[in-house]
Amino acid sequence: MLRHLMAFFILALAALPFSATAQDVRLPENATPSAIDRASTGGAQNLADIERRQSGAEIDDGFRRNNLGGDAATVPGLGPLGGRSDPDLWRGIRYGELPVKVSTMNKTGRVLVQDNGMWWLTLREGPVATYGLWLLLGTIILLALFFILRGRIRIEGGKNGRTVTRFKAIERFAHWMLAGSFILLALTGLASLFGRKVVIPLLGHDFNSTLLIGTKFIHNNVSWAFMIALVMVFVMWIWHNIPNKTDWVWIKQGGGFIGDKHPPAKKFNFGQKIVFWAVIVLGFSVSLSGLSLLFPFEIQLFGHTFGFINDIGMAEAAGYGPLQSDLTPHAEMQYAQLWHAIIGFVMMAVILGHIYIGTLGMEGAFDAMGNGEVDERWAEQHHSLWLDEVKQDKRRTPAE
Amino acid sequence: MKSMLAGFVAVAVIGVVAYYGLHEIGFSSQEVYSGENVRLD
Helix, strand or coil, X not given: CHHXXXXXXXXXXXXXXXXHHHHHHCCCCCCCCCCCCCHHHCCCCCHHHHHHHHCCCCCCCHHHHCCCCCCHHHCCCCCCCCCCCHHHHHHHHHCCCCCCCCCCCCHXXXXXXXXXXXXXXXXHHHHHHHHHHHHHHHHHHHHHHHHHHHCCECCCCCCCCCEEECCCHHHHHHHHHHHHHHHHHHHHHHHHHHHHHHHHHHHCHHHHHHXXXXXXXXXXXXXXXXXXXXXXXXXXXXXXXXXXXXXXXXHHCHHHCCCCCCCCXXXXXXHHHHHHHHHHHHHHHHHHHHHHHHCCCCCCCHHHHHHHHHHCCHHHHCCCCXXXXXXXXXXXXHHHHHHHHHHHHHHHHHHHHHHHHHCCCECXXXXXXXXXXXXXHHHXXXXXXXXXXXXXXXXXXXXX | CHHHHHHHHHHHHHHHHHHHHHHHCCCCXXXXXXXXXXXXX
């Protein structure tokens, strides 16, 4: 019996150190965990933290919970991105220095950061809108001054009553299709550009929203009539608008303002040729940029154009460095929109002048496009060479 | 003046044809660059 008691006593003594150790590592409820030196891991958890957690000891995890963002990559090899910092990564994406692989087949999906947006927006809402508006107002003021100083250009001696056909029905049809569509495009274009700045403060967001949905609808669909009419006008009138030596006489006489004679002209005088080529070149350009906007990312014009300008050395000749030609699809759209607006403004200014001289500025001019018949005396004074040609043709053609 | 009116009517007719034509070929960005899983409205 005594032998059994001795054995139990010895076993109890042997087990005593183990139970005492377990009691030591477990902190009391309100005790503050002792600070752990994490210098060796740059602030990240180390072996001591792991041992404490495994032993069930309370751990102050503030060193992890509060470490949101920041420069994690200062720990060699322990950064979340394998040592590359977040700012470096985004800089690489932003400036196209990193290969971006995306699952979408859409080429625009490869562009994760495109920071030209604010540049485009400020340019569109700032200088483009401001100078564009000044260009239109300046043109109207100049035309008004011209009208005050010069007055309406009258037919000297008045109409004689005999008329001659100046434009056939198909020519007038194409002209008015071009004119009607252009006026609609100009008005809806202006509404799109100035809606946010002008319409919202005056009439509110709801009105502007409805207005712009309507203007977008008109602008997108009417553009086709403009393009068709532009081609018609180009085909019908290009032969009459090729510059020739008669234009030099017109220039020397300042279109009739220098001296007291009317300069001779064929079907179109030099001033009309300027309007024709301005409409064709600007109209073609505005159509192309418009198509690029109508089918987003499908037609990319500016990268190729900038590359061509660089290749022929035009940028250097003008005192600039080479233009950026590897544009993102978004930058292409931004350039297309700005170009569309700028060319639109220039066209509007030209057409304001054309409308003035064709209506208020010159007696008898509207008839040419109204019913197609102009007074012979008007034709003698403004298109003498053309009138001679028409009379000769009449003489050659036997009466029916 | 008939030619002028005809020109204006042509603008309207071509506009309507363009509207239906363009939507028939699915030109809009909404149709080209989106899918049924993306809600734009």
